[in-house]
Amino acid sequence: MSSGELAQTAQEADSPPAGSVRLDHVTHQYGRGGGAFTAVGPVDLTVPAGEFLVLVGASGCGKSTLLRLIAGFERPTHGSVRVSGAEPRPGTAAGVVFQTPRLFPWRTVRGNIDLALRYAGVDRAQRLERRAELLARVGLEGTEKRRVWEISGGQQQRVAIARALAADNPLLLLDEPFAALDALTRERLQEDVRRVTERSGRTAVFVTHSAEEAVFLGSRIVVLTRSPGTVALDLPITLPRGDVDAEELRGSREFAELRAQVSHAVKVAAAV
Template sequence: MSSSELTAKPVVDAERAGSVRIEQVTHQYGRGGEAFTAVGPVDLAVPAGEFLVLVGASGCGKSTLLRLIAGFEQPTHGSVRVSGAEPRPGVSAGVVFQTPRLFPWRTVRGNVDLALRYAGVGRAQWPERRAELLARVGLEGTERRRVWEISGGQQQRVAIARALAAENPLLLLDEPFAALDALTRERLQEDVRQVTERTGRTAVFVTHSAEEAVFLGSRIVVLTKSPGTVAPDLPISLPRGDVDAEELRNSPEFAELRAQVSHAVKAAAAACTPYTPSGKGFDP
């Protein structure tokens, strides 16, 4: 990864479906002397089809920035544009939270059907679309099971299926695997990586983990300690096509990038001068 690659700004068609543009955004909580600046100022451009990972220490504003992109909150200053327009909650993007937030009295089918209903999909199309979504996240045969009858990892898969139901060009994920065991987390990381590759959706993913960031991201933005601002903005040169996940995780290039991102996160949290990696590609 050359110095020019590290400093180059992505070229973004601000009107293209799935693109995100954040301009001079600052977000505060409270008023007057009680005001607390959580984020900003932040300038960030995310091209359509990119998998951007926001990583940083606790309290650096990662989730706040994601909520601003989702339209759940409005910036105190600056502007956020998704696909060339102001974000609309539940419309501009599919969102997956840290916990699945499913309706426990509904079956898997009922939870997905509700998402299809809100997405405006005609009822006659539900069976086909539901089967497609559940197959995409590896949940074939679970339609009639209640939420409490499936594992935590399966519940999060249902949440991902719901987020994909509307076929929004943008998918937002806020530490969706944080509460899962290591094996389930790795499997779901692979699923999300594959789904976004196949569908071409833009993704913005929040995590604390340098390893998760390197595995998932085509680009990683490290945020400083609060108020969160962009520290390193790193393109990731690892392959995103047909590559064995285990081989990728065990490669020297992956280990080097993981160490570099981990160092950058620690430096940003300590408000030090961020470490600038020299990264290498991966040859499967």
């Protein structure tokens, strides 16, 4: 092997994996001068590729701000954010799912997903197969021709998730996507997201204020203090993943203990 090939191999070995996230001493402020408000920071955080990280904390602790920084929608006031080793660019760094679906109401389910596939650069000839695959992944087979206003809120959020998965981004960001849904629909979508990310191998960063949701979804949980948000607890979750019975998992002693631990940590962090 030539010296050039050796250098290239070494560089590739040192390159951060696709989907990995790194925040180095990140602080973010809104406003300037005496009226500046520090929303988060300083935060140091590394998210390995394939991890499901949940950011949890009381309202206003900066969870959504961190998510916007990772998505590239905003740049930190101080410090650096890297996704797959590079500065994140909006629309390319990650697939993003918001609290509300933000679909185009004049388009059908098919139209919303096809638009995302087009922006993702998928050839027209491949869109039919790719769309069918996405709809099957989120459990929406047979809804292609229905308008957005003809499907339920839970189904709309499924379309939003499918749209976020349309691009081949190794990172998925979700900002309290189930907050407005009823309890039963919320649980079902939690199970769907858990399964989809496990099977796709994508890295996920999920924002919530619910300790139960955090424990069910996350392979790791980070609890933030009240504003300015800093890391109060960084907790790996050792519950089984993959094909598990959701009800059995939620009813287990280990789940209850972790939920209580996270809930307590959130209350303490909010009072700091």
